[in-house]
Amino acid sequence: MTDSDPNVPSDVIGTARTEPLRAEMMLPERQTATGLNDEGGFFISRVDALIDWSRKNSLWPLPLGLSCCAIEFMATASSKFDMARFGAEVARFSPRQADVLIVAGTCTYKMAEASKRVYDQMAEPKWVLCMGACASSGGMYRSYSVVQGIDNFLPVDFYISGCPPRPENVLNALMKLQEKISRERPLSG
Amino acid sequence: MSTLTDHGDPAAGAALHAAFPEVTTEACEYRGDVTLNVQPAHELEVIRHARDELGYSLLIDRFGADRGEDADPRFDVITLVYNLETDKRLTICTTLGGAEPETPTLIPVFRGADWFEREIWDMYGVRFSGHPDLRRILMPDNFPAHPLRREYPVEGEGDYAAPKRALGGAVDTADGSVSVNYTPTEEPGSTGGEGSE
Amino acid sequence: MSDARTLDVELHEDRHSEHMMLNMGPQHPSTHGVLRLILELDGEECLKCEPVIGYLHRAKEKIGENLSYHQFIPYTDRLDYLAPLANNVAYAVACEKLMGIAAPPRAEAIRVICAELARISAHLLGLGAYAMDLGALTIFLWTFREREAVYTLIERICGARFTTSHTRIGGLATDLPEGFLSELDAFVKEFPGRVDEYEGLLTRNKIWVKRTQGVGVITREQALQFALTGPNARASGVDYDVRKAHPYCGYENYEFEVPIGSEGDCYDRYLVRIAEMRESAKILRQVLDTLPDGPVLNRDEAALKTVMPEKEKVLTNMESLIHQFMVATESINAPPGEIYFSAENPKGELGFWMRSEGGLSPTRMRIRSPSFAALQVMNEVVPGHLVADIMAILGSIDFVMGECDR
Numbered sequence: 001m002t003d004s005d006p007n008v009p010s011d012v013i014g015t016a017r018t019e020p021l022r023a024e025m026m027l028p029e030r031q032t033a034t035g036l037n038d039e040g041g042f043f044i045s046r047v048d049a050l051i052d053w054s055r056k057n058s059l060w061p062l063p064l065g066l067s068c069c070a071i072e073f074m075a076t077a078s079s080k081f082d083m084a085r086f087g088a089e090v091a092r093f094s095p096r097q098a099d100v101l102i103v104a105g106t107c108t109y110k111m112a113e114a115s116k117r118v119y120d121q122m123a124e125p126k127w128v129l130c131m132g133a134c135a136s137s138g139g140m141y142r143s144y145s146v147v148q149g150i151d152n153f154l155p156v157d158f159y160i161s162g163c164p165p166r167p168e169n170v171l172n173a174l175m176k177l178q179e180k181i182s183r184e185r186p187l188s189g
Numbered sequence: 190m191s192t193l194t195d196h197g198d199p200a201a202g203a204a205l206h207a208a209f210p211e212v213t214t215e216a217c218e219y220r221g222d223v224t225l226n227v228q229p230a231h232e233l234e235v236i237r238h239a240r241d242e243l244g245y246s247l248l249i250d251r252f253g254a255d256r257g258e259d260a261d262p263r264f265d266v267i268t269l270v271y272n273l274e275t276d277k278r279l280t281i282c283t284t285l286g287g288a289e290p291e292t293p294t295l296i297p298v299f300r301g302a303d304w305f306e307r308e309i310w311d312m313y314g315v316r317f318s319g320h321p322d323l324r325r326i327l328m329p330d331n332f333p334a335h336p337l338r339r340e341y342p343v344e345g346e347g348d349y350a351a352p353k354r355a356l357g358g359a360v361d362t363a364d365g366s367v368s369v370n371y372t373p374t375e376e377p378g379s380t381g382g383e384g385s386e
Numbered sequence: 387m388s389d390a391r392t393l394d395v396e397l398h399e400d401r402h403s404e405h406m407m408l409n410m411g412p413q414h415p416s417t418h419g420v421l422r423l424i425l426e427l428d429g430e431e432c433l434k435c436e437p438v439i440g441y442l443h444r445a446k447e448k449i450g451e452n453l454s455y456h457q458f459i460p461y462t463d464r465l466d467y468l469a470p471l472a473n474n475v476a477y478a479v480a481c482e483k484l485m486g487i488a489a490p491p492r493a494e495a496i497r498v499i500c501a502e503l504a505r506i507s508a509h510l511l512g513l514g515a516y517a518m519d520l521g522a523l524t525i526f527l528w529t530f531r532e533r534e535a536v537y538t539l540i541e542r543i544c545g546a547r548f549t550t551s552h553t554r555i556g557g558l559a560t561d562l563p564e565g566f567l568s569e570l571d572a573f574v575k576e577f578p579g580r581v582d583e584y585e586g587l588l589t590r591n592k593i594w595v596k597r598t599q600g601v602g603v604i605t606r607e608q609a610l611q612f613a614l615t616g617p618n619a620r621a622s623g624v625d626y627d628v629r630k631a632h633p634y635c636g637y638e639n640y641e642f643e644v645p646i647g648s649e650g651d652c653y654d655r656y657l658v659r660i661a662e663m664r665e666s667a668k669i670l671r672q673v674l675d676t677l678p679d680g681p682v683l684n685r686d687e688a689a690l691k692t693v694m695p696e697k698e699k700v701l702t703n704m705e706s707l708i709h710q711f712m713v714a715t716e717s718i719n720a721p722p723g724e725i726y727f728s729a730e731n732p733k734g735e736l737g738f739w740m741r742s743e744g745g746l747s748p749t750r751m752r753i754r755s756p757s758f759a760a761l762q763v764m765n766e767v768v769p770g771h772l773v774a775d776i777m778a779i780l781g782s783i784d785f786v787m788g789e790c791d792r
Binding site: 255257 | 483
Binding site: 110138145 | 327328329336341342343344345346349350351352
């Protein structure tokens with residue numbers, strides 16, 4: 001556009017000179033900042049879908065790193081497997097700021113009360129991923145001190161099997177959780 | 190190939206026995222580890238002598254063992270100490286009996302015996318007189334038993350019992366029989382899923 | 387304690403101030419697992435620090451009394467879960483001491499490879515988490531990059547990245563795969579350069595030095611009294627390394643130094659671990675150059691009833707078939723007796739004391755845990771420091787709760 005306008009000096013090519021251009025282009029008066037006019041500038045969606053999209057792509061995990069699975073969780077968050085691709089690298093250890101509680105490791109009776117408290121302190125919407133065999137069912141520890149599965153006191157969305165689960169497995173569960181969230185209907189119920 | 194059987198010093202064991210002939214047994218050696226048995230009341234002075242006179246200045250471990258419900262005396266308290274100059278280790282074992290076994294604490298000799306003794310109390314129920322803060326360390330404070338005793342089952346009992354689960358989601362009923370929570374389809378004359386005899 | 391640091395602001399002593407009890411953990415990013423610290427604070431200064439442990443007590447010692455010797459091997463992975471192979475090696479050698487058999491030379495050399503890879507891996511994570519707690523996030527991502535390389539090597543050895551269960555009583559589960567030695571060689575060539583990178587970011591970094599030098603001093607006398615071993619004790623001047631004092635798995639054949647610190651503060655513990663990583667790379671280089679050939683399981687007469695026989699013999703020889711059946715289903719009968727064996731794990735001296743009265747499982751399986759002793763020192767060392775120093779001290783002590791609570 002600027003090339004064809006003899007009134008625009010060559011050394012101002014690239015600057016925003018909308019006033020004379022607008023007159024040249026004979027566009028209507030109202031114009032949005034992006035340059036789209038009203039007739040072409042709609043984006044139609046359900047509010048539910050928008051909310052789901054924003055929630056699932058910015059899940060902030062609370063890694064309840066109880067034992068060995070926490071190390072594989074750390075590996076999932078590091079460069080090789082990179083949970084940041086899913087928007088989930090922001091691990092927040094404060095339950096008030098987290099969305100998904102990842103219980104990674106063996107939960108003992110002594111720790112169960114603290115785990116439940118952490119879950120209770122999380123704000124809605126919240127999800128729970130149960131990582132590893134020990135959290136799912138007590139794992140290899142059938143003993144007097146280990147809770148045989150955190151589903152005894154926490155509602156679990158997905159169980160990740162493995163001892164410890166490979167990072168790919170954790171990412172798989174994260175993706176399944178994202179699919180589950182995208183099926184939710186927060187406003188329409 | 191390395192040798193695993195030269196970790197103990199029989200001469201030091203003999204010297205320790207010679208210093209306390211009435212209250213210790215002969216030092217015995219098995220696969221190179223030298224062990225001395227001591228009467229409970231004298232454990233403190235024997236270990237103090239080993240630390241100060243024989244140079245066993247590094248505490249390695251202190252733990253308990255259960256010889257079984259039928260044994261009397263029943264509980265061992267075993268201490269491992271190490272000599273940094275000669276690189277040799279010594280095991281000192283004392284055995285306690287009675288319904289409420291008790292022995293003096295080792296804290297005056299090694300301050301680090303604190304948590305080790307708390308663990309022995311937690312797991313075995315052996316008291317340590319003179320311990321400043323004898324309470325449970327690994328189990329919750331209100332845990333009702335001493336779990337490493339031989340008669341305590343590994344799956345726990347009472348509130349802490351791991352529930353029995355069979356394949357398919359079966360759950361124990363109160364009388365010990367197992368009921369399966371599904372109703373088989375097309376099975377004439379079956380009683381359904383509710384409970385077995 | 388306050389002489390150890392120069393405080394810019396004079397702390398006012400207010401007799402009417404109340405002390406605050408602050409609970410740190412068990413769920414906390416800096417407690418490296420489920421450790422709870424009950425702090426008594428006077429403003430920002432910590433007066434008392436009491437660690438509460440047991441949140442990860444999984445009853446391993448009790449389980450050890452109920453399972454056979456072979457069945458317990460996977461449980462040893464999860465003790466110090468940052469270095470599973472090192473625990474496997476310690477347990478296998480302890481059982482071999484009990485049985486009175488030995489592993490063949492090739493198995494011993496591969497065990498040294500496993501143990502040193504585990505040491506590198508554990509120190510890397512310890513360093514990464516330590517630096518991350520003090521704010522140096524880059525180190526965390528860099529050390530995890532190295533750890534992924536180590537994981538790849540470990541996966542080549544035994545099939546699992548993490549919980550390996552690779553050693554067996556009498557040797558190893560499998561031999562090294564083809565091509566592994568050249569991969570290990572490439573890793574060992576590259577690794578010292580990486581350690582230089584970490585040192586370049588931290589060792590002379592003014593912030594790091596200010597936060598760790600003079601902080602958390604553990605004296606030699608405290609180290610001896612509180613049963614400290616490993617890098618924590620060596621940083622305080624205790625010259626004790628099980629690999630030198632009681633060599634196992636052929637460590638006497640390799641030349642390496644044991645770094646000893648002088649001050650016993652957090653900075654020294656950091657330097658000792660960095661130096662140990664370099665020494666581990668040296669040991670790996672020597673093992674690569676001298677790796678012997680041979681079987682990886684003990685095939686002597688004495689070990690026939692302990693070790694799985696070769697498959698060809700099982701299919702042709704009746705006695706081997708019987709031994710295979712016995713070892714696989716009932717595991718092994720140990721002679722009665724009590725032994726103790728300890729190995730130099732990354733965190734310190736991991737020991738197994740076993741009492742056997744004959745039979746398939748020990749009647750007492752005691753796991754001597756270095757982290758248990760290391761945490762006890764907290765109440766001696768922390769008072770007088772500020773709250774932010776507690777992260778530095780925790781990170782430098784480098785404990786792991788799986789080992790501490792068993």
